[in-house]
Amino acid sequence: MSNWYDKVDTRELYADKVVGCDECGESPLNIKGDGVVCGPILRLISVDYEKNLYRGSMLVVTKGEVPQPKVDIQLGPSMESSGSVSELNLKSGQLNATLIHSEMSYKFYRYAIEIELASVEQMCKYSVDGNTEAHYRFFIPSNTTNFNTISVSCNGFSLSVDTTKFKGSMWYDILRKHADVHYHVMLGGGDQIYSDSIKLYCNRFQDWLKTKDPIKKYSTKCSPELREELDKFYLKEYLEWFGYGYWKGSTEKSNTSQRCFPIAMSTIPSVNVFDDHDIIDGYGSYSHKFMSTDVFKNVGKSAYKYYMLFQHHTSVDEVEAYHKESCWVLGAQKGDYIEEKSHSVYTRLGPSMAVLGIDCRTERKLTQICSKETYDILFKKLADEVKHGKIDHLLLMLGVPIAYPRLVWLEYIFSSKFLFLFKWLSKKGIIAKGLVNEFNGDVELLDDLNDHWCAHYHKKERNYLLARLQDFAAQNKIRVTILSGDVHLASVGRFRSKVHTHHITSAKEDHDKKVLNEPENDVRLMVNVISSAVVNTPPPDQMAMLLQKRNKNHHFDRETDEDAVPIFMTDVNGENRSSNxxxxxxxxxxxxxxxNIINNKYLKNEYKVEIGEKLVPGTVGIKQEIDDSTDVSQVAYPVTENGIIATIHVEKDTSSPKSETVGYQIAIPELQTQISELSHAGIKHLDLK
Known part of the structure; x- marks a missing residue:
């Protein structure tokens, strides 16, 4: 009890876990004997402030004929100021386990976590079969405090990336900051695992991909042997990655050992949605004919099974946990290819904060992301939740950015019929061998473009969703912040009320001043925090420059503009940056x-902010000035008592095991104005009358 408040020195404790992160030896599964082979992995299910109840789960996977692991917990205040050691009244107990799945020699155990919220932040320490680690602990905020939240995506490398260029680990940086910040939840925005190597290590699937005869390829049934091979692949891939951070790509220089990643999962509970790489690159965005092949449908079904097991601690064969758990927002109908209902996730993240993670993959096809009926269910869920207490901030998880420069011109080029000859020659290996994919012969990058909300097929659906989000936010006085990843770089997209730049009348001038000076009253203000990738390689400078040139002020409707925030005015070395x-x-x-920033000594020293001041988006701890009064893209946002601050932590030096980052912040005020009806006159691609 005397060392209950021991602080974990993560800098010292985990520095050696980063060394050698650019290589991997033999699979740990081949070395590891019987016993625990994956986990513990923490998951947040729900927080009920009417019942004062925090619910989560822990996943532990064992190998061999070993007894069910015993998990003991101790619960008490997280800070010494919450009570002296002599007065500590620690609660102890043992978590109840359910065997949710058995396969080959592996058993999956889910442990139920139910903790009563207290008036102070609590720390829960645990042991597995009597074994304790410094990171076997997690934090539960008080019943009056909103969550400190992490958002990550693209947690893995693409198949042929030269990983020797990356000597550091963003997961090490996360663990370092967690020791001082106490993160309460980690939102996984998709691609928590990169499973593209199924093309390399699943022999029967590889043979099918290489089938030259299109009639044979499209008519082939998925044999029991092939399905078993698919299952074995995903099971092994998850056990290696979630258990040890172990991954092997397609070349001798494509390997990694992200040892800090499993540690993070055992100390910060997760809420996840999935994206294509959790299945295979581009899944859902190929032609309907190819997606409907029996083999490719079974790829999706197999990946989905293990996604639910490892990322949601749920078996698709369970009735209660899979169909009726309170966190689920089930889709209206089953998806065409995975043939399951989409499982979006919702929970409160504090008395006045909530998260909705939309499942944008299960129903996805080339012409659709989610059905209108599913959107109706999602917005009904939000409307019902508002009745259970005021929400100031809704975090909306969308794997792919929704506020992002248009690349439709590339989409048209890559799908042009004029490329037919080049695609045929590439498929034959005569020219540009990597130009087309091995799935359906489309240009390699076309699936990435078709994934985007601004793609030709998805524009209408995008604008429909955004209009409904604006209406919901304005009518309920809720600030919506969208969290996305996918694109392997950082950005902050923005929707806001229109700022007039031509032929300005006095009335329009007053309107513009209000938009720029009172963003807390802008019912159309909604930012898209784009954070990617936590592991994967970023694109070259030329891509950032291209996106910067494409960053034009777009008119969503006659009253709403969209652009990207110039938050990166300086680079990580302090030099001015053109792609800002x-x-x-x-x-x-x-x-x-x-x-939480004001009340945390470490954070207050880092951010140096006070309630009431205004912050220009930029480097954490450095007060930025608006250097061009005519540049309406630069706006100072108020630091409000009920506001939040979103920070993107950017890697300084890929060659350094120190894994240091520079933070770039934007203050997001709560919405202080309520409007019953918004105009969407002039909205493109759909009629909302």
Whole structure:
């Protein structure tokens, strides 16, 4: 009890875990004997402030004929100021376990976590079969405090990336900051695992991909042997990655050992949605004919099974946990290819903060991301939740950015019929061998473009969703902040009320002043924090420059503009940066309530902010000035008592095991104005009358 408040020196404790992160030896599964082979992995399920109840789960996977592991917990205040050691009244107990899945020699155990919220932040320490680690602990905020939240995506390398260039680990940086910040939840925005190597290590699937005869390829049934091979692949891939941070790509220089990643999962509970790489690159965005092949459908079904097991601690065969758990927002109908209902996730993240993670993959097809009926269910869920207490901030998880420069011109080029000859020659290996994919012969990058909300097929759906979000936010006085990843760089997209720049009348001038000077009253203000990738390689400088040039002020409707925030005015070395809205370095982000920053000694020293002041988006701890009064893209946002601050932590030096980052912040005020009806006159691609 005397060392209950022991602080974990993560800098010292985990520095050696980063050394050699650019290589991997033999699979740990081949070395590891019987016993625990994966986990513990923590998951947040729900927080009920009417019942004062925090619910989560822990996943432990064992190998061999070993007894069910015993998990003991101790619960008490997290800070010494919450009570002296002599007065400590620690609660002890044992978590109840359910065997949710058995396969080959592996058993999956889910442990139920139910903790009563207290008036102070609590720390829960645990042991597995009597074994304790410094990171076997997690934090539960008080019943009056909103969560300190992490947002990550693209947690893995693409198949042929030269990983020898990356000597550091963003997960090490996360663990370092966690010791001082106490992150309460980690939002996984998709691509928590990169499973593209199924093309290399699943022999029967590889043979199918190489089938030249299109009739044979499209008519082939997925044999029981092939399905078993698919299952074995995903099971092994998850056990290696989630258990040890072990991954092997397609070349001798494509390997990594992200040892800090499993540690983070055992100390910060997760809420996840999935994206294509959790299945295979581009899944859902190929032609309907190819997606409907029996083999490719079974790839999706197999990946989905293990996604639910490892990322949601749920078996698809369970009735209660899979169909009726309170966190789920189930889709209206089953997806065409995975043939399951989409499982979006919702929970409160504090008395006045919530998260909705939309499942944008299960129903996805080339012409659709989610059905209108599913959107109706999602917005009904939000409307019902508002009745359970005021929400100031809704965090909306969308794997792919929704406020991002248009690349439709590339989409048209890559899908042009004039490329037919080049695609045929590439498929034959005569020219540009990597030009087309091995799935359906489309240009390699086309699936990435088709994934985007601004893609030709998705524009209408995008604008429909955004209009409904604006209406919901304005009618309920809620600030919506969108969290995305996917694109391997950092940015902050922005929707806001229109700022007039031509033929300005006095009335329009007053309107513009209000938009620029009172963003807390702008019902159309909604930012898209884009944080990617926590592991994968960033694109070259030329891509950031291209996006910067494409960063034009778009008119969503006659009253709403969209652009990207110039948050990266300086690079990580302090030098001026021309691509000031896009940062092509590895990164991760967090969203922290202003009051938590003010009340945390470490954070207050880092951010140096006070309630009432205004912050120009930029480097954490450095007061920025608006250097051009005519540049309406530069806006100072108020630091409000009920506001949040979103920070993107950008890697300084890929060659350094120190894994240091520079933070770039934007203050996001709560919405202080309520409007019953918004105009969407002039909205493109759909009629909302």
């Amino acid at each position: 809205a896009f940062m092509n370095r590895r990164n991760w982000s967090d969203i922290i309530p202003v009051t």
